[in-house]
Amino acid sequence: MRNIHRHVDEDELEQYSLGGISPEDTAVLEEHLLTCEPCRDQLASTDEYVLAMQAAALHERQVAASRHRAWRLPVWFPAVAAVACGVLLTVGIARWISASPARPVSVTLLAMRGAGPGSTAPKGRDLLLYPDVTGLTEAASYHVEIVSDSGRQVRQSNVAKGAGVKFAALAAGTYFVRVSLPSGQLLREYGLEIR
DSSP states (O other), X not given: OOOTTSOXXXXXXXXXXXXXSOHHHHHHHHHHHHXXXXXXXXXXXXXXXXXXXHHHHHHHHHHHHHHHHHTOOOTTHHHHHHHHHHHHHHHHHHHHHHHSOOOOEEEEEOOOOSSOOOEEEOTTSXXXXXXXXXXXXXXXXXXXXXXXXXXXXXXXXXXXXXXXXXXXXXXXXXXXXXXXXXXXXXXXXXEEEEO
């Protein structure tokens, strides 16, 4: 590029704009640009193009870097995740245990003389009643009914001799458990206090 009167081609202008030509060629090109308006206009377009490409490349590098940073987990993340999993597991097990039905409360019903309250059990829990049938008429099974203190029947079932009978939970109050023969003959009555 020794001739200062020759127009500069696009590749040379691009190399000049990028700073990629020798100092001797730079001096000749700049001397030509002083006298040639079309080459100055072409250099201005080339500079705009080079700047646009550099800005686009910078933008792409920033986007790629932010994507890389966005998916990079901090060093402490595994420890926090392990603690969170442990807490969630503990809460889940506690909820499962509290949601699972409680075992029925075993209550032995004893025949008592007098006005004593009889047996007691907590409210809201299923009952497994074991009536004392000692001294009663021998039978393979007995009819058991629970009545409120006003005499209204609230539960009933049959039970084999020596076995327990399960009843759904009762509200707080005073109840009576009646044991009868299957024929309906009343054999014994027990007091039951639900608290």
